[in-house]
Amino acid sequence: MPEPVYLDYAATTPVDPRVAARLIQHLTLDGGFGNPSSTTHPYGRTAAQAVEMARAQVATLIQADPREIVWTSGATEANNLALRGVMALSRHPRRHLITAKTEHKAVLDVCRALEQDGCAITYLDPEPDGWIAPERLAAALRPDTALVSLMHVNNETGVIQDIAAVGAITRQHGALLHVDAAQSVGKLPLNLQTLPVDLLSLSAHKLYGPKGVGALYIRQFPVRVRVQPLLYGGGQERGLRAGTLPTHQIAATGEAFRIAGEDMVVEQAQIRKERDRLWRALLKLGGVTLNGHPEQNVAGILNLSFAGITAEALLAATPEIAVSTGSACTSAGHEPSHVLRAMGCDARRMRGAVRFSLGRFTTREEIDVAIAAVSMAVQRLRALSPFQ
Numbered sequence: 001m002p003e004p005v006y007l008d009y010a011a012t013t014p015v016d017p018r019v020a021a022r023l024i025q026h027l028t029l030d031g032g033f034g035n036p037s038s039t040t041h042p043y044g045r046t047a048a049q050a051v052e053m054a055r056a057q058v059a060t061l062i063q064a065d066p067r068e069i070v071w072t073s074g075a076t077e078a079n080n081l082a083l084r085g086v087m088a089l090s091r092h093p094r095r096h097l098i099t100a101k102t103e104h105k106a107v108l109d110v111c112r113a114l115e116q117d118g119c120a121i122t123y124l125d126p127e128p129d130g131w132i133a134p135e136r137l138a139a140a141l142r143p144d145t146a147l148v149s150l151m152h153v154n155n156e157t158g159v160i161q162d163i164a165a166v167g168a169i170t171r172q173h174g175a176l177l178h179v180d181a182a183q184s185v186g187k188l189p190l191n192l193q194t195l196p197v198d199l200l201s202l203s204a205h206k207l208y209g210p211k212g213v214g215a216l217y218i219r220q221f222p223v224r225v226r227v228q229p230l231l232y233g234g235g236q237e238r239g240l241r242a243g244t245l246p247t248h249q250i251a252a253t254g255e256a257f258r259i260a261g262e263d264m265v266v267e268q269a270q271i272r273k274e275r276d277r278l279w280r281a282l283l284k285l286g287g288v289t290l291n292g293h294p295e296q297n298v299a300g301i302l303n304l305s306f307a308g309i310t311a312e313a314l315l316a317a318t319p320e321i322a323v324s325t326g327s328a329c330t331s332a333g334h335e336p337s338h339v340l341r342a343m344g345c346d347a348r349r350m351r352g353a354v355r356f357s358l359g360r361f362t363t364r365e366e367i368d369v370a371i372a373a374v375s376m377a378v379q380r381l382r383a384l385s386p387f388q
């Protein structure tokens with residue numbers, strides 16, 4: 001049996017061959033392997049140039065200034081740095097943070113830790129379609145609210161939040177806004193010249209870059225947002241994130257973001273076309289429910305529940321495709337998805353949820369394989385099952 005069709009791009013993406021070529025350039029003696037902090041010789045200076053070029057490439061994609069980009073080990077660290085870093089400097093009585101129940105664990109688990117440190121946290125409820133109504137945020141703001149943290153695109157459902165509306169409310173109130181954009185950067189336009197966002201988390205491996213690298217955008221213009229570091233050491237990244245910069249990871253990230261900027265519009269239209277074709281074909285099976293918002297969604301994600309069938313049974317019956325139940329992290333723990341739970345899904349719908357996620361290398365033929373495999377499996381499992 002050949003390898004299954006990869007339809008789990010929301011968990012991670014394969015590295016684009018152009019990005020891999022770039023990464024390899026910065027590993028060996030004949031390449032730019034140097035320590036970017038070693039400014040006394042050309043090895044270090046070449047590496048530093050590669051790092052600064054990548055910083056500019058990341059900044060360009062989100063229309064930020066390169067000085068606003070801090071390299072991290074990924075979006076998890078960026079979220080930790082944003083939330084912990086802001087709340088650590090937020091003086092009494094500004095100790096309140098607002099987030100949503102549908103956030104990634106890399107935000108929710110930080111919030112739990114902040115609660116232990118004495119911060120007050122409000123967890124907003126989404127509507128049944130995953131949308132966070134800006135009015136709910138407005139109602140939750142308190143005089144002591146220091147920070148709001150909301151993701152742009154949800155990794156399980158693909159639902160897009162109205163960051164511009166959220167940012168307008170937050171700014172008017174005098175609080176800061178952090179956005180986890182790991183699932184939206186390079187897929188939706190992000191313009192930090194106009195968006196009232198103060199901190200934004202990025203990851204490379206959701207955008208055809210390598211795992212283990214990402215960045216935090218920290219607004220410097222017109223007003224500097226201050227953040228306390230998590231790591232202390234060599235003073236890299238203007239003291240905000242110590243540690244020798246991984247030149248190869250960073251150069252590769254720059255290339256991944258550059259390619260996304262060039263191809264985003266055409267690529268997303270193509271992905272949406274195939275995603276919608278998959279969706280229409282599976283709807284014909286009947287008893288299929290969308291977990292998410294029918295319009296406010298990113299192109300590559302489709303989260304569906306099939307009545308009468310558990311996700312585990314469906315996955316076992318479709319070895320032709322590689323998809324996930326809920327989110328990748330949740331499926332490891334065999335717990336129902338906290339995102340779907342927050343959206344008010346009942347237990348059967350949560351147990352039946354399957355996430356298909358498409359990307360750059362998804363072909364029409366692969367979607368044909370997925371449609372055939374899932375249709376066959378659903379019909380077979382339903383014929384076996386006495387309950388419908």
Ligand SMILES: *Cc1c(COP(=O)(O)O)cnc(C)c1O
Binds near residue numbers: 153180
């Ligand atoms: C993948 C993901 C993260 C974690 O990013 P890493 O770079 O793997 O640490 C955080 N938030 C969202 C929304 C994600 O999809």
